[in-house]
Amino acid sequence: MYDLLVTLHVLAAVLWVGGAVTLHILMRRALKLPDRRAQHERFTELEWLGERFYPLFSIILIVAAILLVTEEEHGWEFGDTFIQIGLTGWVISFLIGIGFYGREGKKRAELVETEGAESPAVAASFRRTAMVNSFELLILLIVVVDMTTKPGWP
């Protein structure tokens, strides 16, 4: 059971964080396209994939993590520093996910309808999304380092 849970946890983390880093770089590249329509198409495609992949991996990761901690044989507890840091990072990412991306996406869809895909306001929305995504990525990478080095764990 331990092997299965830890594999699920690690694979979900790899797919989530590594994929998010790559997606972010591709999004930044899309933002550099001179043609605003092409920029809109590429960014929206990448965002579409991100919205479908990462919530799933984030849920698999947290469920496997909770089950791993509740398995008593390894002596991990929710009060351990590295677990608290990890949970905090996950919660921040979750809040950004439900509090920012969804709303920003809706707002942008309305802008596209009213002003068109080539509107500067749409481009500004893409830049805002990329900036918030940078912050979220930083948190996720810190959590990976935290989970690897396990501060506070003997």
Add this chain to the structure above:
Amino acid sequence: MTGYEKLLLTAHVLAAVIWVGGSVLMLAIGYYLRGRDLPTRVEYTRWTEWLAPRLIAPMSVIVIIAGPLLADRLYDFDQLWLTLGFIGWTLSFLIGVAFYPREGTRRERLIEEHDIRHETVAASIDRVLTVATIDTLIVVLVVIDMTTKPGL
């Protein structure tokens, strides 16, 4: 674990995360765009061919430097899970240097000779997708191997 060992482990894990997660993401985009027009698929494939040597290759080098340095201090090199990891890395490396750049060059020549919508260009993109699927499967299996450490 000493500070140096933690540093090596962090470098190894972070690089592996970015390498494998990035490979899966690029493969997913490739499949997602499979039904789209050929110019879009070619453009996307060019993007991945731009990104791979700048992100994926350096990460795989960090993995193979930090991994053995760490294993040298903590494990024996004849352990099964380490052997499997080395085999997986080597296979992915060989695919990376022997297939992707050549296929990219060949495809650009085909585009020049024929047209971006030519069937040989589509065949080239499909070939990249097939090889990338095998390559990605190998590195995902290595992650499972490194996590479960069979034989340890």
